[in-house]
Amino acid sequence: MVKVNENFLKLPGSYLFSEVARRIRVYQEAHPEAEIIKLSIGDVTRPLVPEVVAAMHAAVDEMGTAEGFHGYGPEQGYEFLREAIAQGDYAARGVDIQPNEIFVSDGAKSDCGNIGDIFGVDNVVAVCDPVYPVYVDTNAMAGRAGEYQEELGKWNRLVYMPCVEENGFSPQPPEEIPDIIYLCSPNNPTGAVLTKDQLKVWVDYANAHGAVILYDSAYEAFITSGDVPHTIFEVEGARTCAIEFRSFSKTAGFTGNRCAYTVVPMELERGGAKLNTMWNRRQCTKFNGVPYVVQRGAAAIYTPEGRAQIMANIDYYRENARVIREGLTAAGLECFGGVDAPYIWLKTPDGVGSWDFFDQVLDRANVATTPGAGFGPSGEGYIRLTAFGDAQATRTAVERVANMFR
Amino acid sequence: MVKVNENFLKLPGSYLFSEVARRIRVYQEAHPEAEIIKLSIGDVTRPLVPEVVAAMHAAVDEMGTAEGFHGYGPEQGYEFLREAIAQGDYAARGVDIQPNEIFVSDGAKSDCGNIGDIFGVDNVVAVCDPVYPVYVDTNAMAGRAGEYQEELGKWNRLVYMPCVEENGFSPQPPEEIPDIIYLCSPNNPTGAVLTKDQLKVWVDYANAHGAVILYDSAYEAFITSGDVPHTIFEVEGARTCAIEFRSFSKTAGFTGNRCAYTVVPMELERGGAKLNTMWNRRQCTKFNGVPYVVQRGAAAIYTPEGRAQIMANIDYYRENARVIREGLTAAGLECFGGVDAPYIWLKTPDGVGSWDFFDQVLDRANVATTPGAGFGPSGEGYIRLTAFGDAQATRTAVERVANMFR
Numbered sequence: 027m028v029k030v031n032e033n034f035l036k037l038p039g040s041y042l043f044s045e046v047a048r049r050i051r052v053y054q055e056a057h058p059e060a061e062i063i064k065l066s067i068g069d070v071t072r073p074l075v076p077e078v079v080a081a082m083h084a085a086v087d088e089m090g091t092a093e094g095f096h097g098y099g100p101e102q103g104y105e106f107l108r109e110a111i112a113q114g115d116y117a118a119r120g121v122d123i124q125p126n127e128i129f130v131s132d133g134a135k136s137d138c139g140n141i142g143d144i145f146g147v148d149n150v151v152a153v154c155d156p157v158y159p160v161y162v163d164t165n166a167m168a169g170r171a172g173e174y175q176e177e178l179g180k181w182n183r184l185v186y187m188p189c190v191e192e193n194g195f196s197p198q199p200p201e202e203i204p205d206i207i208y209l210c211s212p213n214n215p216t217g218a219v220l221t222k223d224q225l226k227v228w229v230d231y232a233n234a235h236g237a238v239i240l241y242d243s244a245y246e247a248f249i250t251s252g253d254v255p256h257t258i259f260e261v262e263g264a265r266t267c268a269i270e271f272r273s274f275s276k277t278a279g280f281t282g283n284r285c286a287y288t289v290v291p292m293e294l295e296r297g298g299a300k301l302n303t304m305w306n307r308r309q310c311t312k313f314n315g316v317p318y319v320v321q322r323g324a325a326a327i328y329t330p331e332g333r334a335q336i337m338a339n340i341d342y343y344r345e346n347a348r349v350i351r352e353g354l355t356a357a358g359l360e361c362f363g364g365v366d367a368p369y370i371w372l373k374t375p376d377g378v379g380s381w382d383f384f385d386q387v388l389d390r391a392n393v394a395t396t397p398g399a400g401f402g403p404s405g406e407g408y409i410r411l412t413a414f415g416d417a418q419a420t421r422t423a424v425e426r427v428a429n430m431f432r
Numbered sequence: 433m434v435k436v437n438e439n440f441l442k443l444p445g446s447y448l449f450s451e452v453a454r455r456i457r458v459y460q461e462a463h464p465e466a467e468i469i470k471l472s473i474g475d476v477t478r479p480l481v482p483e484v485v486a487a488m489h490a491a492v493d494e495m496g497t498a499e500g501f502h503g504y505g506p507e508q509g510y511e512f513l514r515e516a517i518a519q520g521d522y523a524a525r526g527v528d529i530q531p532n533e534i535f536v537s538d539g540a541k542s543d544c545g546n547i548g549d550i551f552g553v554d555n556v557v558a559v560c561d562p563v564y565p566v567y568v569d570t571n572a573m574a575g576r577a578g579e580y581q582e583e584l585g586k587w588n589r590l591v592y593m594p595c596v597e598e599n600g601f602s603p604q605p606p607e608e609i610p611d612i613i614y615l616c617s618p619n620n621p622t623g624a625v626l627t628k629d630q631l632k633v634w635v636d637y638a639n640a641h642g643a644v645i646l647y648d649s650a651y652e653a654f655i656t657s658g659d660v661p662h663t664i665f666e667v668e669g670a671r672t673c674a675i676e677f678r679s680f681s682k683t684a685g686f687t688g689n690r691c692a693y694t695v696v697p698m699e700l701e702r703g704g705a706k707l708n709t710m711w712n713r714r715q716c717t718k719f720n721g722v723p724y725v726v727q728r729g730a731a732a733i734y735t736p737e738g739r740a741q742i743m744a745n746i747d748y749y750r751e752n753a754r755v756i757r758e759g760l761t762a763a764g765l766e767c768f769g770g771v772d773a774p775y776i777w778l779k780t781p782d783g784v785g786s787w788d789f790f791d792q793v794l795d796r797a798n799v800a801t802t803p804g805a806g807f808g809p810s811g812e813g814y815i816r817l818t819a820f821g822d823a824q825a826t827r828t829a830v831e832r833v834a835n836m837f838r
Contacts (some may be wrong), residue, residue: 027641028552030551030552030702034710046667054631074495089479090484092479095685097476098479135719136718138719143437145437146438148435167549235435244777279503281503282504282723299441311545312546313538317689318688318689319725400687
């Protein structure tokens, strides 16, 4: 008789975004006239830029000819894209990452989950609190999280690093030394960033203890502050302790195009095993590469025109972030993030609970948000707002929320 | 200190196709004038058909407009594609599969590996011998295969089901009752198929023992024989014991486009858990859907024009299979498969070893093949030939091999 993976059965039922969607649906049904603006979901809305569209059309045409057809590609990604990434995202910043350290994939979400395959089950995993749920759920599925404690909203084998107002939403090295440390900067959901000095502390800590940092840098394109590294490999010592996850989703509006990459440096070894070799084996065995057409589209953002076009979109979203941050601050609310990140982390007024404030904003301003408590216990008392919407709708949403406090 | 997944370190080093590629390269360097024809790799060569190309162009255009842009899609695939699959691949054959039982993915290889996530580590897994290496390697990585025994070419916890001439290359229910059974029909590498009656034996066996059949049907489009089911769900009882893997790779030349799907019926439960719910949770947590443009391309093969165009390509490959099978049989060689499958399983003459015969054919006919021994111990004494090449090159290759025996 087949035994199912019992760890799946321990996962708490409802997923944050499903519950948000359900509440919006229920409200809309009861108030069909309400024009709800969603500042809740972290999905982009600007179309693919012309250079990407042109590159994808050209690739589709190639695929329709005998000479230009591409069948199975390299599992790690085409050389043209790995080279472009190595040059454009690393060499251009003075960071030496070689193409054979880059693994192109269908998404940072997939990679952040799948990376667990190369690690043993008995590692201690540290996550920020609040946190992007994928890190937690994938480790729970693999048996690294232990048991879920409903009353605490925590798993008993995970180490939680509170990111709260008192520490500037910056995780601190925990007392119990973890083996695997997830860091995300610019952060989802808080919009906080790690400076080079802060990141150096983590790199030294990981190297000292033989830990591995899983560094999610999906929102890198939003960084404007000079002291915030765009890649963990700007920090000395990172090549012996870090794996970096990057994505075209937010950088180039690829959420519906599915392309990302993971960097595993050659020097990264544990127990005598090269993690680059292990990840390569994992990808070659359980993955078969990203569509040729999509890889051509991704490569197009490394041309000067492509670069200018995607940065115009990023600027559009940045302006939304500014509008949200400044508008709500002016209304007397306390906002964090939103400078180097597309996320604004709003403190609920008067200690109102996340879900209660979510309901109030939905009801009184017809604006959908994401309750901070859904990202972990330390997210209680906050809601997350995203800058990925339409500019006019974002302004309207901010006015409506501000009006609640006039 | 991080502990790596020790199971990875047990995997034997060289991968079959890398070794084949290496030997070809070495030969080509020593004989630069040789025009080597590859009947070795299972990759398609015909371009994408016009209906698919048109649908992908239209979708790329949509993605370039604010109104037509598609961000994150459903992790399970768009409804338009799941509906088309349910209708075109199942209802059209009188089989009731609902869209919510279909999970669109980036490849059958990914799914065949990732499906292991929902099963416990302590299940006993049965595989055919010879076998598509992905089933074995992914289970080895997950710790279900035990230890690799170099001298036997086998893992000590896997149950091997020999598929040899004596049993018509058809696996027989093993004495030790497994929990998970991988079946592949039409088979890679032998080109053998399971008839409806043969499959019924397996379905009854799995239901009787609470086992789950993982049914790889990636080569379904090649079936011509009336008694060979196109889906395991044509067999009564399969809905309570089987998961089916299907792919657009060979059906529609999508090896470079990356699209496949997995069917998990609602009735399939083990230990009180619904496998459909578990796979849904797995995909929602560790996967983020297939590119919109690719899904539009896949949906285009369910139009009458699309269907006619892809079947013309399949007919092209089928003719190659016939040319190989009949040409080599006429030369006095013994061939299996190649009727309902793109693979021909050639018995080496005079009991020559697989790798030796590979070298002989490469040297004397300048034709690249795949040694059967690379697929498992029972593949010794065979080589695999594929029908996916250019028609003229395939005819030339067959003549050259035939000439070795004149």
